[in-house]
Amino acid sequence: MNNDTLIPLIGVVTDIRQDTPDVKTFRVNALEGGKVFEHMPGQCAMLSIPGVGEGMFSITSSPTNKEFMEFSIKKCGCLTTWLHEMEVGQQITIRGPYGNYFPVETELKGKDLLFIAGGIGLAPLRSVINYVRDNRSNYGEVQIVYGSRSKDDLVDYQEIISEWQDDPNIQVNLTIDNPQEGWDGHVGFVPNYVKELNPSTNKTVLVCGPPIMIKFTLAGLKELGFTETQVYTTMELRMKCGVGKCGRCNIGHKYVCKDGPVFRFDQLDELPDEY
Amino acid sequence: MLKISADRLNDLFNRIASEQTLYIPVDHEPNTAEYRKYEDGMKLSESLNTVRSAKDFFFPQTENLAEFKVEGKNIEVKDIREESGDFVVFGVRACDARSFSILDKVFLSEPVDSFYKNRRDHGTIITMACTRPAETCFCTAFGIDPTTPEGDVAVFSDGKDYFFLDCTEKGKKFIESVSDMLEDGDTSELEAVREKTRGIMKKLPLAGLKTDSFGGDKLNELFNSPKWAELSESCLGCGTCTFVCPTCQCYDIRDFNTGNGIRRFRCWDSCMYSDFTKMAHGNPRISQLERFRQRFMHKLVYFPANNDGEFGCVGCGRCLSRCPVSMNIVKVMKTLEVK
Numbered sequence: 264m265n266n267d268t269l270i271p272l273i274g275v276v277t278d279i280r281q282d283t284p285d286v287k288t289f290r291v292n293a294l295e296g297g298k299v300f301e302h303m304p305g306q307c308a309m310l311s312i313p314g315v316g317e318g319m320f321s322i323t324s325s326p327t328n329k330e331f332m333e334f335s336i337k338k339c340g341c342l343t344t345w346l347h348e349m350e351v352g353q354q355i356t357i358r359g360p361y362g363n364y365f366p367v368e369t370e371l372k373g374k375d376l377l378f379i380a381g382g383i384g385l386a387p388l389r390s391v392i393n394y395v396r397d398n399r400s401n402y403g404e405v406q407i408v409y410g411s412r413s414k415d416d417l418v419d420y421q422e423i424i425s426e427w428q429d430d431p432n433i434q435v436n437l438t439i440d441n442p443q444e445g446w447d448g449h450v451g452f453v454p455n456y457v458k459e460l461n462p463s464t465n466k467t468v469l470v471c472g473p474p475i476m477i478k479f480t481l482a483g484l485k486e487l488g489f490t491e492t493q494v495y496t497t498m499e500l501r502m503k504c505g506v507g508k509c510g511r512c513n514i515g516h517k518y519v520c521k522d523g524p525v526f527r528f529d530q531l532d533e534l535p536d537e538y
Numbered sequence: 539m540l541k542i543s544a545d546r547l548n549d550l551f552n553r554i555a556s557e558q559t560l561y562i563p564v565d566h567e568p569n570t571a572e573y574r575k576y577e578d579g580m581k582l583s584e585s586l587n588t589v590r591s592a593k594d595f596f597f598p599q600t601e602n603l604a605e606f607k608v609e610g611k612n613i614e615v616k617d618i619r620e621e622s623g624d625f626v627v628f629g630v631r632a633c634d635a636r637s638f639s640i641l642d643k644v645f646l647s648e649p650v651d652s653f654y655k656n657r658r659d660h661g662t663i664i665t666m667a668c669t670r671p672a673e674t675c676f677c678t679a680f681g682i683d684p685t686t687p688e689g690d691v692a693v694f695s696d697g698k699d700y701f702f703l704d705c706t707e708k709g710k711k712f713i714e715s716v717s718d719m720l721e722d723g724d725t726s727e728l729e730a731v732r733e734k735t736r737g738i739m740k741k742l743p744l745a746g747l748k749t750d751s752f753g754g755d756k757l758n759e760l761f762n763s764p765k766w767a768e769l770s771e772s773c774l775g776c777g778t779c780t781f782v783c784p785t786c787q788c789y790d791i792r793d794f795n796t797g798n799g800i801r802r803f804r805c806w807d808s809c810m811y812s813d814f815t816k817m818a819h820g821n822p823r824i825s826q827l828e829r830f831r832q833r834f835m836h837k838l839v840y841f842p843a844n845n846d847g848e849f850g851c852v853g854c855g856r857c858l859s860r861c862p863v864s865m866n867i868v869k870v871m872k873t874l875e876v877k
Binding site: 265266270315343508512515534 | 617649651653656757762787
């Protein structure tokens with residue numbers, strides 16, 4: 264019988280990084296080394312601990328990383344609590360990649376890009392950001408606006424300050440919700456900060472974060488003159504199969520696991536407001 | 539057309555059962571037909587249809603997907619799939635026969651579900667034309683002719699004989715394998731039987747049910763209808779409609795600790811349940827209204843949107859007779875209908 268996508272492969276956790284008090288980033292390799300499978304930026308994978316549960320997570324590492332995959336996971340439920348208790352060397356089951364991806368080789372090519380992320384919403388965008396950095400000449404200006412509750416809640420902070428901020432071809436704007444000792448950067452919510460920065464409306468925008476942040480960010484972008492066809496986001500709903508058959512992650516007739524998770528806002532606009 | 543006389547039907551069943559597993563609908567209580575594995579002497583049910591649909595044969599209520607051996611930090615995956623044996627399902631009605639082609643569109647589209655395909659490849663469907671449709675029947679609304687069912691082999695009865703018509707290669711092979719028991723028959727009375735059945739269909743209470751108001755292009759107008767509130771008010775969220783429905787295919791995947799490893803299985807699930815879409819951070823379908831709407835939008839709008847206009851309902855009427863609060867797809871369609 265042919266392979267079935269519901270029968271998972273095995274990966275091994277080879278590194279664990281505590282990013283924030285409730286976010287850890289896990290490095291996953293195939294048992295024989297290297298990656299379990301290839302993916303494109305924005306795609307997801309089903310991770311599981313047998314007996315605990317299975318869940319869909321976006322792959323935060325870039326496909327240009329040829330050595331391993333990474334997953335930034337926030338502790339918020341049964342499975343993620345278990346994942347946070349893992350030690351290096353723990354094997355997990357993994358299947359995928361699932362879903363579509365940010366159109367890095369088509370619609371985004373040659374464009375000025377504006378990434379807007381809130382909290383753990385950076386995870387799927389980090390894959391695109393590093394893909395763009397590794398193929399820098401294919402894209403125009405790159406600006407990243409990223410915010411979190413506090414400095415300690417900025418995911419991938421080390422990579423941001425030691426790599427992205429040092430990159431002369433990228434503009435990074437960080438913000439935190441409230442003033443904090445040891446923080447001399449911007450303070451305020453992401454949607455307001457985006458409006459203050461007043462980015463040029465010829466940029467293509469990729470946004471991910473909590474639903475409320477996305478809602479106000481989109482409204483702000485529209486005020487600045489952006490249209491919905493310029494703005495991409497990535498969605499998340501409960502999933503079991505990952506291939507559009509188990510029937511639970513649909514928004515209207517689109518399955519987030521298969522037709523998404525990446526949608527342009529004009530595409531989302533045509534769908535019922537049920538997410 | 540080849541036929542067998544009614545009094546020799548059980549001889550045919552014995553013959554089929556000697557070569558592969560045979561399932562037929564039998565009455566274990568009056569009017570509660572269920573498919574059973576055939577054993578010598580079992581009598582074919584005269585009920586119009588089985589309580590549960592025939593989807594179980596290809597998409598069973600529970601099935602194991604894989605097993606895991608967990609030792610310390612190590613995990614071993616065991617592929618427990620086995621090639622299915624050949625089997626025959628006899629007596630499937632036209633509505634359930636159509637449900638297989640609807641399920642095929644889900645499970646056989648890429649990536650193919652090997653669990654489903656395995657059974658589909660090994661199963662031969664022998665359908666039986668309806669002669670006494672019930673008040674809850676409305677298959678004709680979805681373009682199904684109950685007197686000419688789909689399947690690998692279609693069987694027609696004029697009361698005295700059973701006539702066999704092959705509809706697929708698999709069906710042709712089946713008829714060849716039992717052809718020594720069949721004889722050429724005079725089909726002249728068959729058309730009269732079918733005509734009579736069509737006449738009954740036209741007079742049934744749901745005969746005039748219209749589908750014009752539904753389809754993939756009516757997405758937002760139907761989703762935003764204010765009528766869902768009233769329609770869903772009585773729904774208990776019990777999920778009975780989804781379990782008896784031949785086209786409902788939503789499933790859950792769960793793990794079970796056997797004490798000697800972990801078994802991953804899938805089982806039927808229902809969009810009518812509150813935890814169906816519940817996530818750690820919330821639930822997009824917060825009340826029964828959203829869940830109820832999802833079930834009917836899926837069958838009447840989302841499925842046709844993705845499948846060239848084909849509806850996800852076959853009009854078998856099971857949900858009409860089984861819903862504890864008498865809510866059903868016909869009431870939904872009539873309420874939402876644009877007159």
